[in-house]
Amino acid sequence: MSHAARIVCTILLGVLLALTGALPDAEAADGETLTNVKARGVLRCGVSEGITGFSSRDTAGQWAGIDVDFCRALAAAALGDRNKVEFVPLKASARFPALQTGQIDVLSRNTTWTLLREGALKVQFAGVLFYDSQAFMVPGQGQKQSVASLAGSTVCVQKDTSTLDHLIAYSSANGLNLKPLVMDSASDTSRAFFAGRCAAYSADSSYLQALLLHAPGGAAAFAILPDRIAKEPLGPVVRGGDEPWLTLVRWVLLTLIEAEELGVTRANLQVRMREPAVRQALVPDDPVARTIGVEPGWTLRALQSAGNYGEMFDRNVGVHSALRLERGTNALWTHGGLMYAPPVR
Numbered sequence: 002m003s004h005a006a007r008i009v010c011t012i013l014l015g016v017l018l019a020l021t022g023a024l025p026d027a028e029a030a031d032g033e034t035l036t037n038v039k040a041r042g043v044l045r046c047g048v049s050e051g052i053t054g055f056s057s058r059d060t061a062g063q064w065a066g067i068d069v070d071f072c073r074a075l076a077a078a079a080l081g082d083r084n085k086v087e088f089v090p091l092k093a094s095a096r097f098p099a100l101q102t103g104q105i106d107v108l109s110r111n112t113t114w115t116l117l118r119e120g121a122l123k124v125q126f127a128g129v130l131f132y133d134s135q136a137f138m139v140p141g142q143g144q145k146q147s148v149a150s151l152a153g154s155t156v157c158v159q160k161d162t163s164t165l166d167h168l169i170a171y172s173s174a175n176g177l178n179l180k181p182l183v184m185d186s187a188s189d190t191s192r193a194f195f196a197g198r199c200a201a202y203s204a205d206s207s208y209l210q211a212l213l214l215h216a217p218g219g220a221a222a223f224a225i226l227p228d229r230i231a232k233e234p235l236g237p238v239v240r241g242g243d244e245p246w247l248t249l250v251r252w253v254l255l256t257l258i259e260a261e262e263l264g265v266t267r268a269n270l271q272v273r274m275r276e277p278a279v280r281q282a283l284v285p286d287d288p289v290a291r292t293i294g295v296e297p298g299w300t301l302r303a304l305q306s307a308g309n310y311g312e313m314f315d316r317n318v319g320v321h322s323a324l325r326l327e328r329g330t331n332a333l334w335t336h337g338g339l340m341y342a343p344p345v346r
Contacts, residue, residue: 028123028242034106035079035246035294043085046072047105050090050187053211054318055111064088067317068109070307071130071237075107075253077306078299092186094161097122100240107250108238111205113163123241127251132330132339133233135167136206137226148177148228154200155180159190167231168203205233210324245293256283256300259342260309262333267308270301285345310340
């Protein structure tokens, strides 16, 4: 099968799975999700099976990561308690069915925002929590200095991901004849790569950086190539059709971003709220809360739970974390990045 044919088959397969695999209740009615969350008394948040910095468990079984912190902020906004969250670990292939069938209320699992997913799967992305890009990891110190040097090689990649689609498209467009070795889960894919079954591993750059922390033989035994072949904007996802829930999830995220721009942190929140301009920027009118279905003060509860976006970033993936990722595109727009929140009023 040609690379072009593979691209078509991959897209058609994704659409077919969406149309046949989703249950009749794939779309939620206005207010349904929050009503269910309140009745249950807990937010069910879909996360990864374990990605350092994003969503992973420590030896005591406690979840941590930027995706996890976002879910806790959402729980604080919706239920008044950041701890009222049940984290549901999901493989990539299971994440959208879990959302469509109501097994989870929100998906916060390093998931890329694409038109195909919104159009075919009847889901909606609330925004971008982390701007990422697709990269390649290779053994050694990067003797293969570019993706072009991988021409004709086998590349490990996880199934049911945008990474696979982008890999096939890039290979075809550049005549590289890359041969995907498609594995069922992230753990299967990394085992195959570390066992030498592939010349490279292609995934989100942040995921490869996290994988380096646990690489056999240490991080020095592998290299991430400088090439970036696709945009991977990662963000929280909800079922389509429930506009109040989408609004709540979206504006929890935007509140965290706006708070960083204003210099409002978890530590100084109460003091800064005395400033009329800050309060106006971060606290919507009570009628908005009633329309969404939450108690007033929901933005402040979210901020008190997680801190602003910069605090979340630094704590989980930035300077205060094991990953030590630079802000880059995830910096505020005022600092050369892409993080930008529309005004509350």
